[in-house]
Amino acid sequence: MVVYAGQGDARRSMALLWRGERPDERPAPGPKPELSVDLIVDTAVAVADEHGMAALSMRAVAERLGRSAMSLYTYVASKNELIDLMYDHAFAELADAVEGETERPWRTAATAWAEHLWRFSLRHPWTLQVSHARPVLGPHEYRVFEALALVLDRAGLGPSDVRNAFGSLFNLVRGLVRTSAEARQALAATGTAEDEWWHARSAQLEEVAPDFDTRFPTLAAMAEGGAFANDDEDQPYLEQEAWQTLRFGMGALLDGIERRLTATTDGQPR
Amino acid sequence: MVVYAGQGDARRSMALLWRGERPDERPAPGPKPELSVDLIVDTAVAVADEHGMAALSMRAVAERLGRSAMSLYTYVASKNELIDLMYDHAFAELADAVEGETERPWRTAATAWAEHLWRFSLRHPWTLQVSHARPVLGPHEYRVFEALALVLDRAGLGPSDVRNAFGSLFNLVRGLVRTSAEARQALAATGTAEDEWWHARSAQLEEVAPDFDTRFPTLAAMAEGGAFANDDEDQPYLEQEAWQTLRFGMGALLDGIERRLTATTDGQPR
DNA sequence: CAAGTCTCCTTATGCCGTAAACTAGCGTTC
DNA sequence: GAACGCTAGTTTACGGCATAAGGAGACTTG
Numbered sequence A, B: 001m002v003v004y005a006g007q008g009d010a011r012r013s014m015a016l017l018w019r020g021e022r023p024d025e026r027p028a029p030g031p032k033p034e035l036s037v038d039l040i041v042d043t044a045v046a047v048a049d050e051h052g053m054a055a056l057s058m059r060a061v062a063e064r065l066g067r068s069a070m071s072l073y074t075y076v077a078s079k080n081e082l083i084d085l086m087y088d089h090a091f092a093e094l095a096d097a098v099e100g101e102t103e104r105p106w107r108t109a110a111t112a113w114a115e116h117l118w119r120f121s122l123r124h125p126w127t128l129q130v131s132h133a134r135p136v137l138g139p140h141e142y143r144v145f146e147a148l149a150l151v152l153d154r155a156g157l158g159p160s161d162v163r164n165a166f167g168s169l170f171n172l173v174r175g176l177v178r179t180s181a182e183a184r185q186a187l188a189a190t191g192t193a194e195d196e197w198w199h200a201r202s203a204q205l206e207e208v209a210p211d212f213d214t215r216f217p218t219l220a221a222m223a224e225g226g227a228f229a230n231d232d233e234d235q236p237y238l239e240q241e242a243w244q245t246l247r248f249g250m251g252a253l254l255d256g257i258e259r260r261l262t263a264t265t266d267g268q269p270r
Numbered sequence C: 001c002a003a004g005t006c007t008c009c010t011t012a013t014g015c016c017g018t019a020a021a022c023t024a025g026c027g028t029t030c
Numbered sequence D: 001g002a003a004c005g006c007t008a009g010t011t012t013a014c015g016g017c018a019t020a021a022g023g024a025g026a027c028t029t030g
Helices: A010-017 A037-051 A058-064 A069-074 A079-099 A106-123 A125-129 A139-155 A159-190 A194-208 A217-224 A237-264 B010-017 B037-051 B058-064 B069-074 B079-099 B106-123 B125-129 B139-155 B159-190 B194-208 B217-224 B237-264
Strands: none
Touching (some): A010 A079, A010 B194, A037 A058, A058 A069, A058 A079, A079 A106, A079 A125, A106 A125, A106 A159, A106 A237, A125 A159, A159 A237, A159 B217, A194 A237, A217 B139, A237 B237, B079 B106, B079 B125, B106 B125, B106 B237, B125 B159, B139 B159
8 A cells, every 4th residue: 555645725724734833722613623633634544554554444533532523524635644653753753863863973864863863763663654746844844854964964974865875775775674674564464474485385396497597697696695594583683684784785875975075075075 | 555575375386476487288177267477477567557456456457458357366366475476577678788797897886786675666666665574576676686785795795794794785776765655655646746745745845944043053054055955946855865866875985895805915906 | 876075156244435415512693 | 693615535436457257158088
Protein backbone atom coordinates (compact mmCIF):
# COMPACT_ATOMS: atom_id res chain seq x y z
CA MET A 1 0.00 0.00 0.00
CA VAL A 2 1.41 3.36 -1.01
CA VAL A 3 -0.34 6.42 0.25
CA TYR A 4 -0.39 9.80 -1.42
CA ALA A 5 -0.83 12.73 0.89
CA GLY A 6 -2.92 15.77 0.48
CA GLN A 7 -5.75 14.77 -1.77
CA GLY A 8 -8.41 16.05 0.53
CA ASP A 9 -9.31 19.62 1.21
CA ALA A 10 -5.96 21.37 1.56
CA ARG A 11 -7.29 24.02 3.92
CA ARG A 12 -8.73 21.48 6.31
CA SER A 13 -5.71 19.16 6.32
CA MET A 14 -3.18 21.92 6.73
CA ALA A 15 -5.15 23.46 9.56
CA LEU A 16 -5.17 20.13 11.37
CA LEU A 17 -1.49 19.53 10.76
CA TRP A 18 -0.42 22.93 12.00
CA ARG A 19 -3.01 23.31 14.72
CA GLY A 20 -1.25 23.09 18.07
CA GLU A 21 -1.70 26.17 20.21
CA ARG A 22 -5.22 26.74 19.03
CA PRO A 23 -7.39 28.13 21.87
CA ASP A 24 -10.47 28.07 19.67
CA GLU A 25 -12.67 26.60 22.37
CA ARG A 26 -16.10 28.06 22.09
CA PRO A 27 -18.49 25.29 23.00
CA ALA A 28 -20.49 23.91 20.13
CA PRO A 29 -24.08 22.76 20.27
CA GLY A 30 -24.78 19.09 20.10
CA PRO A 31 -23.56 16.20 22.26
CA LYS A 32 -20.10 16.37 23.85
CA PRO A 33 -17.52 14.77 21.61
CA GLU A 34 -16.28 11.54 23.12
CA LEU A 35 -13.31 11.27 20.82
CA SER A 36 -10.78 13.76 19.49
CA VAL A 37 -8.44 14.02 16.55
CA ASP A 38 -5.45 13.48 18.82
CA LEU A 39 -6.93 10.39 20.38
CA ILE A 40 -7.75 8.92 17.00
CA VAL A 41 -4.29 9.68 15.65
CA ASP A 42 -2.60 8.14 18.69
CA THR A 43 -4.71 5.03 18.41
CA ALA A 44 -4.09 4.71 14.69
CA VAL A 45 -0.34 5.03 15.23
CA ALA A 46 -0.53 2.29 17.83
CA VAL A 47 -2.37 0.00 15.43
CA ALA A 48 0.10 0.67 12.63
CA ASP A 49 3.12 0.24 14.90
CA GLU A 50 1.87 -3.07 16.18
CA HIS A 51 0.38 -4.66 13.10
CA GLY A 52 1.70 -2.68 10.14
CA MET A 53 0.17 -0.37 7.59
CA ALA A 54 -1.74 -3.20 5.92
CA ALA A 55 -3.65 -3.83 9.13
CA LEU A 56 -4.53 -0.17 9.58
CA SER A 57 -8.22 0.11 8.80
CA MET A 58 -10.83 2.53 9.98
CA ARG A 59 -12.65 -0.38 11.53
CA ALA A 60 -9.55 -1.51 13.43
CA VAL A 61 -8.93 1.94 14.86
CA ALA A 62 -12.57 2.41 15.79
CA GLU A 63 -12.74 -0.96 17.44
CA ARG A 64 -9.90 -0.04 19.78
CA LEU A 65 -11.85 3.03 20.74
CA GLY A 66 -15.06 1.09 21.20
CA ARG A 67 -16.81 3.04 18.45
CA SER A 68 -18.11 2.33 15.00
CA ALA A 69 -15.87 2.95 12.00
CA MET A 70 -18.05 5.75 10.74
CA SER A 71 -17.71 7.74 13.93
CA LEU A 72 -14.12 8.55 13.01
CA TYR A 73 -15.30 10.49 10.00
CA THR A 74 -16.61 13.17 12.31
CA TYR A 75 -13.02 14.06 13.14
CA VAL A 76 -11.10 13.10 10.06
CA ALA A 77 -12.14 13.56 6.45
CA SER A 78 -10.74 10.31 5.12
CA LYS A 79 -8.26 7.57 5.80
CA ASN A 80 -5.71 9.48 3.75
CA GLU A 81 -6.01 12.53 5.92
CA LEU A 82 -5.65 10.36 9.00
CA ILE A 83 -2.42 8.94 7.63
CA ASP A 84 -1.07 12.43 6.98
CA LEU A 85 -1.77 13.33 10.58
CA MET A 86 -0.21 10.09 11.83
CA TYR A 87 2.88 10.74 9.77
CA ASP A 88 3.55 14.18 11.07
CA HIS A 89 2.62 13.21 14.59
CA ALA A 90 5.21 10.44 14.54
CA PHE A 91 7.81 12.75 13.05
CA ALA A 92 7.64 14.93 16.16
CA GLU A 93 9.52 12.15 17.91
CA LEU A 94 12.27 12.13 15.29
CA ALA A 95 12.45 15.91 15.25
CA ASP A 96 13.08 16.03 18.99
CA ALA A 97 15.89 13.51 18.68
CA VAL A 98 17.51 15.12 15.70
CA GLU A 99 17.45 18.72 16.82
CA GLY A 100 19.77 17.91 19.68
CA GLU A 101 22.61 16.86 17.38
CA THR A 102 23.05 19.76 15.02
CA GLU A 103 25.88 21.40 16.97
CA ARG A 104 28.35 18.58 16.44
CA PRO A 105 30.94 18.48 13.65
CA TRP A 106 29.09 18.06 10.40
CA ARG A 107 30.05 14.46 9.63
CA THR A 108 29.16 13.35 13.13
CA ALA A 109 25.92 15.28 13.01
CA ALA A 110 24.93 13.92 9.60
CA THR A 111 25.70 10.38 10.72
CA ALA A 112 23.69 10.87 13.90
CA TRP A 113 20.79 12.21 11.84
CA ALA A 114 20.89 9.14 9.63
CA GLU A 115 20.98 6.80 12.61
CA HIS A 116 18.08 8.53 14.27
CA LEU A 117 16.12 8.18 11.05
CA TRP A 118 17.10 4.53 10.96
CA ARG A 119 15.87 3.75 14.44
CA PHE A 120 12.76 5.83 13.97
CA SER A 121 11.88 3.96 10.79
CA LEU A 122 12.22 0.65 12.58
CA ARG A 123 9.95 1.86 15.36
CA HIS A 124 7.39 3.15 12.89
CA PRO A 125 7.90 1.12 9.70
CA TRP A 126 4.61 2.26 8.24
CA THR A 127 6.10 5.73 7.72
CA LEU A 128 8.19 4.20 4.93
CA GLN A 129 4.99 3.59 3.00
CA VAL A 130 3.89 7.19 2.88
CA SER A 131 4.84 8.56 -0.51
CA HIS A 132 7.03 11.61 -0.87
CA ALA A 133 5.56 12.50 -4.20
CA ARG A 134 2.94 14.58 -2.44
CA PRO A 135 4.70 15.47 0.78
CA VAL A 136 2.63 15.85 3.90
CA LEU A 137 4.07 19.31 4.65
CA GLY A 138 3.54 19.08 8.37
CA PRO A 139 5.55 21.04 10.93
CA HIS A 140 7.50 18.14 12.37
CA GLU A 141 8.64 16.82 9.03
CA TYR A 142 9.97 20.31 8.34
CA ARG A 143 11.80 20.31 11.65
CA VAL A 144 13.55 17.09 10.69
CA PHE A 145 14.48 18.47 7.29
CA GLU A 146 15.67 21.75 8.73
CA ALA A 147 17.99 19.94 11.10
CA LEU A 148 19.94 18.13 8.40
CA ALA A 149 19.85 21.08 6.04
CA LEU A 150 21.37 23.21 8.77
CA VAL A 151 24.18 20.73 9.29
CA LEU A 152 24.98 20.53 5.60
CA ASP A 153 24.75 24.27 5.18
CA ARG A 154 27.17 24.85 8.01
CA ALA A 155 29.51 22.32 6.47
CA GLY A 156 29.85 24.75 3.61
CA LEU A 157 27.71 23.35 0.81
CA GLY A 158 25.77 25.71 -1.45
CA PRO A 159 21.96 25.61 -1.59
CA SER A 160 21.72 23.18 -4.49
CA ASP A 161 24.34 20.88 -3.05
CA VAL A 162 22.64 20.91 0.32
CA ARG A 163 19.57 19.71 -1.49
CA ASN A 164 21.50 17.08 -3.43
CA ALA A 165 23.42 15.83 -0.43
CA PHE A 166 20.24 15.80 1.59
CA GLY A 167 18.37 13.75 -0.97
CA SER A 168 21.22 11.30 -1.36
CA LEU A 169 21.57 10.71 2.36
CA PHE A 170 17.88 10.53 2.99
CA ASN A 171 17.21 8.06 0.22
CA LEU A 172 20.18 5.89 1.06
CA VAL A 173 18.95 5.51 4.61
CA ARG A 174 15.34 5.15 3.64
CA GLY A 175 16.07 2.47 1.05
CA LEU A 176 18.27 0.41 3.34
CA VAL A 177 16.13 0.67 6.42
CA ARG A 178 13.17 -0.39 4.36
CA THR A 179 14.82 -3.75 3.78
CA SER A 180 15.43 -4.08 7.47
CA ALA A 181 11.90 -3.08 8.38
CA GLU A 182 10.40 -5.34 5.78
CA ALA A 183 12.40 -8.25 7.11
CA ARG A 184 10.67 -7.79 10.44
CA GLN A 185 7.29 -7.24 8.89
CA ALA A 186 7.69 -10.29 6.69
CA LEU A 187 8.32 -12.37 9.78
CA ALA A 188 5.23 -10.98 11.46
CA ALA A 189 3.10 -11.27 8.32
CA THR A 190 4.08 -14.76 7.27
CA GLY A 191 5.15 -16.40 10.51
CA THR A 192 8.23 -17.80 8.83
CA ALA A 193 11.63 -16.83 10.18
CA GLU A 194 14.24 -15.66 7.75
CA ASP A 195 16.66 -18.55 8.07
CA GLU A 196 13.86 -21.06 7.87
CA TRP A 197 12.55 -19.40 4.73
CA TRP A 198 15.99 -19.24 3.21
CA HIS A 199 16.67 -22.86 4.02
CA ALA A 200 13.61 -24.01 2.10
CA ARG A 201 14.22 -21.69 -0.81
CA SER A 202 17.90 -22.41 -1.29
CA ALA A 203 17.24 -26.13 -1.34
CA GLN A 204 14.75 -25.56 -4.14
CA LEU A 205 17.16 -23.22 -5.87
CA GLU A 206 19.84 -25.85 -5.96
CA GLU A 207 17.42 -28.37 -7.37
CA VAL A 208 16.08 -26.10 -10.05
CA ALA A 209 19.36 -24.39 -10.99
CA PRO A 210 22.16 -26.89 -10.43
CA ASP A 211 24.38 -24.82 -12.72
CA PHE A 212 24.03 -21.72 -10.56
CA ASP A 213 27.75 -21.33 -9.87
CA THR A 214 28.72 -21.29 -13.52
CA ARG A 215 25.87 -19.01 -14.53
CA PHE A 216 26.55 -16.48 -11.79
CA PRO A 217 30.24 -16.84 -11.04
CA THR A 218 30.73 -13.55 -9.25
CA LEU A 219 27.81 -14.06 -6.90
CA ALA A 220 28.96 -17.60 -6.24
CA ALA A 221 32.49 -16.41 -5.50
CA MET A 222 31.13 -13.75 -3.16
CA ALA A 223 29.17 -16.34 -1.24
CA GLU A 224 32.31 -18.46 -1.12
CA GLY A 225 34.27 -15.44 0.11
CA GLY A 226 31.90 -14.97 3.04
CA ALA A 227 30.12 -11.87 1.74
CA PHE A 228 26.77 -13.24 2.86
CA ALA A 229 27.89 -14.86 6.09
CA ASN A 230 25.83 -14.37 9.21
CA ASP A 231 28.22 -12.92 11.82
CA ASP A 232 25.77 -12.81 14.64
CA GLU A 233 23.39 -15.69 14.89
CA ASP A 234 21.15 -13.80 17.27
CA GLN A 235 20.20 -11.20 14.71
CA PRO A 236 18.44 -11.87 11.40
CA TYR A 237 20.94 -11.78 8.56
CA LEU A 238 19.15 -9.15 6.49
CA GLU A 239 19.18 -6.64 9.31
CA GLN A 240 22.91 -7.10 9.82
CA GLU A 241 23.55 -6.74 6.13
CA ALA A 242 21.46 -3.60 5.81
CA TRP A 243 23.16 -2.00 8.78
CA GLN A 244 26.65 -2.82 7.54
CA THR A 245 25.74 -1.50 4.12
CA LEU A 246 24.54 1.70 5.72
CA ARG A 247 27.84 2.18 7.56
CA PHE A 248 29.74 1.62 4.34
CA GLY A 249 27.45 3.72 2.18
CA MET A 250 27.26 6.62 4.59
CA GLY A 251 31.05 6.61 4.92
CA ALA A 252 31.59 6.57 1.19
CA LEU A 253 28.92 9.16 0.51
CA LEU A 254 30.22 11.55 3.15
CA ASP A 255 33.73 11.13 1.75
CA GLY A 256 32.44 12.07 -1.66
CA ILE A 257 30.57 15.04 -0.25
CA GLU A 258 33.62 16.17 1.68
CA ARG A 259 35.66 16.08 -1.51
CA ARG A 260 33.18 18.43 -3.16
CA LEU A 261 33.41 20.64 -0.14
CA THR A 262 37.17 21.04 -0.20
CA ALA A 263 37.08 21.37 -3.97
CA THR A 264 34.69 24.33 -3.92
CA THR A 265 36.29 26.11 -1.00
CA ASP A 266 39.88 25.69 -2.19
CA GLY A 267 40.90 23.26 0.46
CA GLN A 268 39.53 25.35 3.31
CA PRO A 269 36.36 23.78 4.64
CA ARG A 270 34.74 26.14 7.09
CA MET B 1 0.77 -2.16 -1.09
CA VAL B 2 3.94 -4.03 -0.24
CA VAL B 3 4.27 -7.56 -1.43
CA TYR B 4 6.32 -10.29 0.18
CA ALA B 5 7.55 -12.95 -2.15
CA GLY B 6 7.74 -16.62 -1.66
CA GLN B 7 5.07 -17.47 0.82
CA GLY B 8 3.51 -20.12 -1.29
CA ASP B 9 4.85 -23.55 -2.01
CA ALA B 10 8.55 -22.99 -2.64
CA ARG B 11 8.87 -25.97 -4.96
CA ARG B 12 6.05 -24.82 -7.18
CA SER B 13 7.11 -21.18 -7.34
CA MET B 14 10.75 -21.91 -8.00
CA ALA B 15 9.88 -24.39 -10.72
CA LEU B 16 7.77 -21.76 -12.45
CA LEU B 17 10.41 -19.08 -12.08
CA TRP B 18 13.21 -21.19 -13.45
CA ARG B 19 11.15 -23.11 -15.99
CA GLY B 20 12.25 -21.89 -19.43
CA GLU B 21 13.49 -24.66 -21.67
CA ARG B 22 11.03 -27.17 -20.30
CA PRO B 23 9.92 -29.62 -23.07
CA ASP B 24 7.57 -31.43 -20.67
CA GLU B 25 4.71 -31.57 -23.18
CA ARG B 26 2.85 -34.80 -22.69
CA PRO B 27 -0.80 -34.00 -23.31
CA ALA B 28 -2.97 -34.00 -20.23
CA PRO B 29 -6.54 -35.18 -19.98
CA GLY B 30 -9.28 -32.65 -19.61
CA PRO B 31 -10.16 -29.66 -21.75
CA LYS B 32 -7.43 -27.82 -23.65
CA PRO B 33 -6.14 -24.95 -21.59
CA GLU B 34 -7.16 -21.65 -23.12
CA LEU B 35 -4.71 -19.65 -21.07
CA SER B 36 -1.13 -20.14 -19.99
CA VAL B 37 1.12 -18.89 -17.23
CA ASP B 38 3.05 -16.76 -19.71
CA LEU B 39 -0.08 -15.18 -21.08
CA ILE B 40 -1.36 -14.37 -17.63
CA VAL B 41 1.97 -12.92 -16.54
CA ASP B 42 2.19 -10.76 -19.67
CA THR B 43 -1.32 -9.48 -19.17
CA ALA B 44 -0.75 -8.78 -15.50
CA VAL B 45 2.41 -6.83 -16.32
CA ALA B 46 0.46 -4.79 -18.84
CA VAL B 47 -2.21 -3.97 -16.29
CA ALA B 48 0.37 -2.99 -13.66
CA ASP B 49 2.37 -0.90 -16.15
CA GLU B 50 -0.69 0.99 -17.25
CA HIS B 51 -2.60 1.47 -14.04
CA GLY B 52 -0.16 0.74 -11.23
CA MET B 53 0.14 -1.96 -8.61
CA ALA B 54 -2.95 -0.75 -6.75
CA ALA B 55 -5.07 -1.47 -9.82
CA LEU B 56 -3.64 -4.94 -10.27
CA SER B 57 -6.36 -7.34 -9.24
CA MET B 58 -7.10 -10.85 -10.28
CA ARG B 59 -10.39 -9.58 -11.65
CA ALA B 60 -8.69 -6.91 -13.74
CA VAL B 61 -6.27 -9.39 -15.28
CA ALA B 62 -8.98 -11.94 -15.92
CA GLU B 63 -11.24 -9.35 -17.49
CA ARG B 64 -8.58 -8.49 -20.04
CA LEU B 65 -8.41 -12.14 -20.93
CA GLY B 66 -12.18 -12.50 -21.10
CA ARG B 67 -12.23 -15.01 -18.24
CA SER B 68 -13.42 -15.08 -14.67
CA ALA B 69 -11.03 -14.22 -11.88
CA MET B 70 -11.06 -17.73 -10.53
CA SER B 71 -9.84 -19.24 -13.78
CA LEU B 72 -6.41 -17.73 -13.16
CA TYR B 73 -5.98 -19.88 -10.09
CA THR B 74 -5.62 -22.89 -12.32
CA TYR B 75 -2.29 -21.54 -13.48
CA VAL B 76 -1.06 -19.54 -10.54
CA ALA B 77 -1.39 -20.44 -6.87
CA SER B 78 -2.09 -16.96 -5.58
CA LYS B 79 -1.78 -13.31 -6.39
CA ASN B 80 1.54 -13.27 -4.56
CA GLU B 81 2.95 -15.97 -6.77
CA LEU B 82 1.76 -14.09 -9.82
CA ILE B 83 3.61 -11.00 -8.66
CA ASP B 84 6.78 -13.01 -8.18
CA LEU B 85 6.50 -14.23 -11.74
CA MET B 86 5.75 -10.74 -13.04
CA TYR B 87 8.75 -9.38 -11.22
CA ASP B 88 11.24 -11.79 -12.62
CA HIS B 89 9.68 -11.64 -16.05
CA ALA B 90 10.13 -7.87 -16.13
CA PHE B 91 13.68 -8.16 -14.88
CA ALA B 92 14.60 -10.09 -18.01
CA GLU B 93 14.37 -6.79 -19.85
CA LEU B 94 16.72 -5.07 -17.42
CA ALA B 95 19.11 -8.00 -17.46
CA ASP B 96 19.44 -7.81 -21.23
CA ALA B 97 20.22 -4.10 -21.07
CA VAL B 98 22.68 -4.37 -18.25
CA GLU B 99 24.70 -7.33 -19.43
CA GLY B 100 25.90 -5.36 -22.44
CA GLU B 101 27.69 -2.78 -20.31
CA THR B 102 29.94 -4.80 -18.05
CA GLU B 103 33.05 -4.47 -20.21
CA ARG B 104 33.38 -0.72 -19.80
CA PRO B 105 35.59 0.96 -17.18
CA TRP B 106 34.09 0.28 -13.80
CA ARG B 107 32.76 3.77 -13.02
CA THR B 108 31.15 4.04 -16.43
CA ALA B 109 29.71 0.57 -16.12
CA ALA B 110 28.33 1.16 -12.64
CA THR B 111 26.76 4.44 -13.73
CA ALA B 112 25.22 2.78 -16.78
CA TRP B 113 23.84 0.03 -14.56
CA ALA B 114 22.24 2.61 -12.30
CA GLU B 115 20.72 4.47 -15.21
CA HIS B 116 19.31 1.30 -16.72
CA LEU B 117 17.76 0.50 -13.36
CA TRP B 118 16.38 4.04 -13.25
CA ARG B 119 14.69 3.85 -16.61
CA PHE B 120 13.47 0.33 -15.99
CA SER B 121 11.87 1.39 -12.73
CA LEU B 122 10.04 4.21 -14.45
CA ARG B 123 8.75 1.84 -17.11
CA HIS B 124 7.63 -0.68 -14.48
CA PRO B 125 7.08 1.35 -11.31
CA TRP B 126 5.21 -1.47 -9.64
CA THR B 127 8.51 -3.39 -9.29
CA LEU B 128 9.45 -0.84 -6.62
CA GLN B 129 6.68 -2.20 -4.45
CA VAL B 130 7.92 -5.76 -4.34
CA SER B 131 9.72 -6.23 -1.06
CA HIS B 132 13.32 -7.37 -0.91
CA ALA B 133 12.88 -8.87 2.49
CA ARG B 134 11.93 -12.16 0.88
CA PRO B 135 13.65 -11.90 -2.48
CA VAL B 136 11.99 -13.51 -5.45
CA LEU B 137 15.15 -15.45 -6.37
CA GLY B 138 14.34 -15.67 -10.03
CA PRO B 139 16.93 -16.13 -12.77
CA HIS B 140 16.68 -12.67 -14.29
CA GLU B 141 17.04 -10.85 -11.01
CA TYR B 142 20.22 -12.85 -10.49
CA ARG B 143 21.46 -11.82 -13.93
CA VAL B 144 21.02 -8.18 -13.02
CA PHE B 145 22.81 -8.65 -9.71
CA GLU B 146 25.60 -10.63 -11.31
CA ALA B 147 26.25 -7.84 -13.80
CA LEU B 148 26.91 -5.17 -11.19
CA ALA B 149 28.74 -7.54 -8.89
CA LEU B 150 31.04 -8.42 -11.77
CA VAL B 151 31.80 -4.76 -12.42
CA LEU B 152 32.56 -4.03 -8.78
CA ASP B 153 34.61 -7.18 -8.42
CA ARG B 154 36.72 -6.27 -11.43
CA ALA B 155 37.19 -2.79 -10.00
CA GLY B 156 39.09 -4.50 -7.22
CA LEU B 157 36.74 -4.57 -4.25
CA GLY B 158 36.74 -7.56 -1.92
CA PRO B 159 33.64 -9.75 -1.51
CA SER B 160 32.20 -7.87 1.44
CA ASP B 161 32.83 -4.49 -0.12
CA VAL B 162 31.25 -5.60 -3.37
CA ARG B 163 28.20 -6.43 -1.33
CA ASN B 164 28.32 -3.12 0.54
CA ALA B 165 28.91 -1.04 -2.56
CA PHE B 166 26.21 -2.95 -4.36
CA GLY B 167 23.67 -2.37 -1.63
CA SER B 168 24.51 1.32 -1.39
CA LEU B 169 24.21 1.90 -5.11
CA PHE B 170 21.09 -0.14 -5.49
CA ASN B 171 19.27 1.50 -2.63
CA LEU B 172 20.30 4.99 -3.61
CA VAL B 173 18.85 4.49 -7.07
CA ARG B 174 15.80 2.66 -5.85
CA GLY B 175 14.98 5.29 -3.26
CA LEU B 176 15.37 8.21 -5.64
CA VAL B 177 13.60 6.67 -8.58
CA ARG B 178 10.74 5.81 -6.29
CA THR B 179 10.11 9.50 -5.76
CA SER B 180 10.15 10.05 -9.48
CA ALA B 181 7.84 7.13 -10.16
CA GLU B 182 5.48 8.11 -7.40
CA ALA B 183 5.25 11.62 -8.80
CA ARG B 184 3.91 10.14 -12.01
CA GLN B 185 1.64 7.72 -10.24
CA ALA B 186 0.29 10.47 -8.03
CA LEU B 187 -0.65 12.45 -11.10
CA ALA B 188 -2.42 9.47 -12.59
CA ALA B 189 -4.09 8.49 -9.33
CA THR B 190 -5.30 11.90 -8.25
CA GLY B 191 -5.63 13.79 -11.52
CA THR B 192 -3.89 16.80 -10.01
CA ALA B 193 -0.68 18.02 -11.62
CA GLU B 194 2.25 18.66 -9.38
CA ASP B 195 2.46 22.42 -9.80
CA GLU B 196 -1.26 22.79 -9.34
CA TRP B 197 -1.11 20.73 -6.19
CA TRP B 198 1.85 22.69 -4.89
CA HIS B 199 0.17 25.97 -5.64
CA ALA B 200 -2.82 25.12 -3.50
CA ARG B 201 -0.76 23.67 -0.70
CA SER B 202 1.81 26.44 -0.45
CA ALA B 203 -0.93 29.05 -0.26
CA GLN B 204 -2.39 27.15 2.69
CA LEU B 205 1.06 26.76 4.20
CA GLU B 206 1.65 30.48 4.18
CA GLU B 207 -1.68 31.08 5.80
CA VAL B 208 -1.25 28.51 8.51
CA ALA B 209 2.45 29.10 9.18
CA PRO B 210 3.19 32.76 8.48
CA ASP B 211 6.36 32.47 10.56
CA PHE B 212 7.77 29.71 8.36
CA ASP B 213 10.93 31.60 7.40
CA THR B 214 11.98 32.21 10.97
CA ARG B 215 11.11 28.72 12.13
CA PHE B 216 12.98 27.03 9.28
CA PRO B 217 15.67 29.51 8.30
CA THR B 218 17.92 27.12 6.40
CA LEU B 219 15.09 25.73 4.27
CA ALA B 220 13.87 29.26 3.60
CA ALA B 221 17.35 30.37 2.61
CA MET B 222 17.69 27.37 0.30
CA ALA B 223 14.45 28.25 -1.41
CA GLU B 224 15.68 31.82 -1.68
CA GLY B 225 18.96 30.54 -3.13
CA GLY B 226 17.15 28.69 -5.90
CA ALA B 227 17.67 25.18 -4.57
CA PHE B 228 14.09 24.26 -5.41
CA ALA B 229 13.79 26.14 -8.70
CA ASN B 230 12.25 24.46 -11.68
CA ASP B 231 14.83 24.66 -14.48
CA ASP B 232 12.75 23.05 -17.13
CA GLU B 233 9.10 23.96 -17.14
CA ASP B 234 8.26 21.03 -19.41
CA GLN B 235 9.23 18.45 -16.84
CA PRO B 236 7.65 18.02 -13.43
CA TYR B 237 9.89 19.49 -10.75
CA LEU B 238 10.16 16.36 -8.63
CA GLU B 239 11.49 14.30 -11.51
CA GLN B 240 14.18 16.86 -12.25
CA GLU B 241 15.15 17.03 -8.62
CA ALA B 242 15.35 13.28 -8.23
CA TRP B 243 17.49 12.92 -11.34
CA GLN B 244 19.87 15.70 -10.31
CA THR B 245 20.15 14.18 -6.88
CA LEU B 246 21.00 10.85 -8.46
CA ARG B 247 23.80 12.40 -10.52
CA PHE B 248 25.20 14.05 -7.43
CA GLY B 249 24.76 11.04 -5.17
CA MET B 250 26.19 8.54 -7.65
CA GLY B 251 29.19 10.79 -8.21
CA ALA B 252 29.84 11.23 -4.52
CA LEU B 253 29.29 7.57 -3.71
CA LEU B 254 31.57 6.36 -6.49
CA ASP B 255 34.23 8.81 -5.33
CA GLY B 256 33.97 7.38 -1.86
CA ILE B 257 34.17 3.84 -3.20
CA GLU B 258 37.15 4.72 -5.35
CA ARG B 259 38.94 6.06 -2.32
CA ARG B 260 38.46 2.76 -0.56
CA LEU B 261 39.75 1.03 -3.65
CA THR B 262 43.01 2.92 -3.89
CA ALA B 263 43.40 2.70 -0.12
CA THR B 264 43.21 -1.08 -0.06
CA THR B 265 45.36 -1.70 -3.12
CA ASP B 266 48.08 0.82 -2.25
CA GLY B 267 47.25 3.25 -4.97
CA GLN B 268 47.19 0.62 -7.69
CA PRO B 269 43.61 -0.06 -8.76
CA ARG B 270 43.55 -2.99 -11.13
C1' DC C 1 -17.95 -46.38 -23.48
C1' DA C 2 -16.42 -45.54 -18.61
C1' DA C 3 -13.20 -43.59 -15.48
C1' DG C 4 -10.42 -40.21 -14.18
C1' DT C 5 -8.63 -35.68 -14.60
C1' DC C 6 -8.41 -31.08 -15.80
C1' DT C 7 -10.38 -26.20 -17.04
C1' DC C 8 -13.41 -22.93 -15.99
C1' DC C 9 -17.62 -21.31 -13.80
C1' DT C 10 -20.82 -19.75 -10.07
C1' DT C 11 -21.48 -18.82 -5.47
C1' DA C 12 -20.18 -17.38 -0.98
C1' DT C 13 -17.28 -15.48 2.94
C1' DG C 14 -15.19 -11.92 5.17
C1' DC C 15 -12.49 -8.08 4.60
C1' DC C 16 -12.09 -2.92 2.95
C1' DG C 17 -13.44 2.63 2.48
C1' DT C 18 -17.08 5.41 2.69
C1' DA C 19 -21.93 7.36 1.05
C1' DA C 20 -26.52 8.09 2.88
C1' DA C 21 -29.90 8.47 6.02
C1' DC C 22 -31.07 8.42 10.68
C1' DT C 23 -31.31 9.22 16.02
C1' DA C 24 -30.50 11.63 19.90
C1' DG C 25 -27.91 15.31 22.58
C1' DC C 26 -27.26 20.02 23.34
C1' DG C 27 -26.45 25.33 22.91
C1' DT C 28 -28.84 29.25 21.09
C1' DT C 29 -32.62 32.16 20.19
C1' DC C 30 -37.35 33.47 20.56
C1' DG D 1 -39.31 26.87 28.31
C1' DA D 2 -40.18 25.61 23.67
C1' DA D 3 -38.50 25.39 19.00
C1' DC D 4 -34.52 25.37 15.97
C1' DG D 5 -30.57 23.72 14.01
C1' DC D 6 -26.06 21.88 14.54
C1' DT D 7 -23.53 17.84 15.85
C1' DA D 8 -21.69 12.97 17.45
C1' DG D 9 -22.51 8.75 16.70
C1' DT D 10 -25.28 4.94 14.70
C1' DT D 11 -26.98 1.44 11.15
C1' DT D 12 -27.33 0.00 6.65
C1' DA D 13 -25.67 -0.51 2.12
C1' DC D 14 -22.63 -0.45 -2.11
C1' DG D 15 -19.05 -1.87 -4.80
C1' DG D 16 -14.53 -3.37 -4.44
C1' DC D 17 -10.95 -7.12 -3.02
C1' DA D 18 -8.65 -12.36 -2.54
C1' DT D 19 -9.88 -16.71 -2.48
C1' DA D 20 -12.40 -21.11 -0.50
C1' DA D 21 -15.74 -24.57 -2.08
C1' DG D 22 -18.11 -27.14 -5.11
C1' DG D 23 -20.09 -28.19 -9.64
C1' DA D 24 -20.43 -28.60 -14.99
C1' DG D 25 -18.50 -29.99 -18.89
C1' DA D 26 -14.36 -31.30 -21.93
C1' DC D 27 -10.85 -34.25 -22.85
C1' DT D 28 -7.38 -38.45 -22.64
C1' DT D 29 -6.66 -43.02 -21.35
C1' DG D 30 -8.16 -47.67 -20.34
